[in-house]
Amino acid sequence: MIDVHVTIPKRGNTISYGPGKHEYCKLCGSQIHFVKTRKGKQMPCDMALLRGDGKRTLIDHAGVTHRKASNEVFGYEPHFGTCPELRRIREHSKHKEGQHV
Numbered sequence: 001m002i003d004v005h006v007t008i009p010k011r012g013n014t015i016s017y018g019p020g021k022h023e024y025c026k027l028c029g030s031q032i033h034f035v036k037t038r039k040g041k042q043m044p045c046d047m048a049l050l051r052g053d054g055k056r057t058l059i060d061h062a063g064v065t066h067r068k069a070s071n072e073v074f075g076y077e078p079h080f081g082t083c084p085e086l087r088r089i090r091e092h093s094k095h096k097e098g099q100h101v
Helices: 084-099
Strands: 015-017 020-024 031-036 042-051 074-078
Touching: none
Parallel strands: none
Antiparallel strands: 015 020, 020 031, 031 042, 042 074
C-alpha cells in the first residue's frame, strides 16, 4: 500500500486517500488521519508510519493495536498519546483535582 502525504493549507478540510480520512486535530491543528481498528472504530493517528520501539502503541494497516510494539511492527501512533494540547488539558485537570483533596 502506498501512503501519500499532502499538505492542506486550511484547517477543517477533509480528503480521503491512502489508509483513511485525513483531517486536522481540533485541539492542536496537527494533520492526522483515521485508521479503522479491528473493532470497526475510527482511531485518530499521527501521519508518520513508524517502526515499533518496544515503548509505543501502534495501529497497523490491518487495524490491529500493538501495545509496546516490537521493532517488527510498522504502524501509526494514536494521536491521543501525542497531542500537546490534550496533554496540557490532562495536566491541568490533574492539577485541579489535586487542589480539591
